[in-house]
Amino acid sequence: MPSEAAENDVRLRRMLPGELKPARWPDGFAMRTFQAADAVALYDLLELVFDDGMNGPFGQWWSRLSADTEFDPELCFLVLDGEGRLAGAALCWTSGFLKDLAVHPDCRGKGIAEALLWHVFATFAARGASQIDLKTNLVDNAAAVRLYVRLGMVEVDWGG
Template identity: 85%
Template sequence: MPSPQGENDVRLRRVLPGELQPPRWPVGFAMRTFRASDAPVLHDLLELVFNDGMNGPFDQWWSRLAADSEFDPELCFLVFDGEGRLAGAALSWTSGFLKDLAVAPDCRGRGIAEALLWHVFVVFAARGASHIDLKTNLIDNAAAVRLYVRLGMTEVDWGG
C-alpha cells in the first residue's frame, strides 16, 4: 500500500483492461522478472533514483521486502542493458499497486519506463485486476506524471 502522502503527492490509477499495448523494449535492453540474486542491484537502483533514504541499508530493506506479504518476485520486472547492468525496474505489490518505478538516469529517454508500465498493465489485466495504482509527486516527478497521464492514468482519492 502507498505510504502517507506528502505535499503535492497524488494517487494515480489506470483502469484495466482498457486499451492495452504490448511493451516495446528499446533495442539492446531486455526484461525479466526478479531473482533473489538481483536484490543488491535493485536496492542500488532505488537508492540512486529516489535518493531519499527511505529504503535504508540493504539488509534492512531486503528483509522487509522479502517478508512483505504483498511482494511477489513474479511482479517485479527488471530491465537490463546489453552489458547486464540494471537499467530500470517496476516493483508491484500483489494488490495492484506499483510501489516503485525506477530508471537509471543515464538510461532515461529511451522508452524503458513506458515499456515497463505497459508490461505492468498487461500482467495485471491478465491477472483479472480492475486497476493499477501508484503514488507520485506532481512537482518533484512532473516528467513521470506526464507519462502516466499519457498512458491513461488519472488521479483518484487516497482512499481508493
C-alpha cells in the first residue's frame, strides 16, 4: 500500500483488462522476474533513481521487503541489458499496487518504462485483477505522469 501522500502526490489507476498491448522490449534488453541474488542491484537502482533516502541501509530495506506479506518475487520484473546489468524494474505488491517503477538514467528514452507497464498490466489482468494503482508526484515526476496517462491511468481518490 502507498505511504503517506506528500504535496502534489496523486494516486493513479488503470482499470483492467482494458486494451492491453504486448510489452515490447528494446533491442538488447530482456525482462525476467526477481531472484534473491538481484536484491543488491535492485536496491542500488532504487537508491539511484529515487535518491530520497527512504530505503535506509540495504540490510534494513531487504529485511522489510522480503518479509512484507505483499512481496512476491514473481511480481518484481527486472529489465537487463545485453551485459546483464539492471536497466529497469517494476516492483508490484500482490494487492495490485505498483510500488516502484525505476529506469536507470543511462537507459531512459528507450521504451523500458512503457514495456514494463504493459507487462504489469497484462500480468495483473491475467491474475483476474480489476485494476492496478500507483502513487506518484505530479511535479517531481511529470514525465512519468505523462506516460501513465497516455497508457490509460487516471487519478483517483486516496481512499480507493
